[in-house]
Amino acid sequence: MIFILLAYFLFLIVFFAYNAYMIFRLWQARMKGDATPKAFRMYAIVIGIIILITLLFILTSDWSQSLSALFGGG
């Protein structure tokens, strides 16, 4: 089960890298006085909340089981 956790963290790394590039690109293309900074702030807050809740679940879960437990094994 630890492999699934590692895969999730790998996804998070790729997701953050992609978001950083996306925000950089969009920051260059925005206009003065538009709603883009507000939108990015809200987006960062929502992403933060989702990751925080996920981390809480991760910390309270048991990850010592093996992958075969998913398919009815030991």
Add this chain to the structure above:
Amino acid sequence: MAEYHFPVPGHEIEGEKIIIFTHKHWAAFLGPIILGFFLLLMPIIALPILAVNSDVFSTAWRNVIILSTSIYYLLIVNIALIEWISFYYDIVIVTERKIIDIFQNGIFDRSISVLPILRIQNTTGEIKGFLPTLFSYGDVRAETAGEDSQTISLSSIPNPVEVASKIMELQKKLIAEEQREKESLEGEGVLKSKMATVSQVQEKLKPPQSSAPAEEKEESEEGKIDKEQLEKGGEIKL
């Protein structure tokens, strides 16, 4: 790279005043908002039903479901931001002389069309449908004259009829200005060209002047100065 590619509305683009600066109407984004809302609600509704009807949450699948739900929400929020960017960065700018239509499709697809107002032959403002009529937004189509006729289409903008008539008003104003300029230039041009003709004739009638008139006098007086030396110019040693 400049942080802001366009100035604040009310200022100028390349010396032209901005007359209209508008994003798409927010009501055009209602569909994606409602869809996004349902997609966010889906796990919140589905997971409790799943928990009640099966014992999947007491097995190893619980961890997988938690991580999958997290990835699902992260992707949905990211797609929602991209959709909003695609909506919000669609901008129509009408200056004194041109129409600039910026179309954003996702993050990596952006096209900017510029159409000079003088080339526009006619404009149409259209409001079709229940929501557009309720919130007064729609499409503006501007067609250019000539063999290579172009049509620029500005979709889902507020008050399209007013925008279309404003564009025609600007076009008429530009045509009147161009006409006045042309007339004044023609007036000046006629006078200038006559004077040029007279001066050209006078130039032709004048005898050719050498570069060293003093040397010419001496030549006529003494006849000893070489023609090659005269052509070279400079001081002639006697």
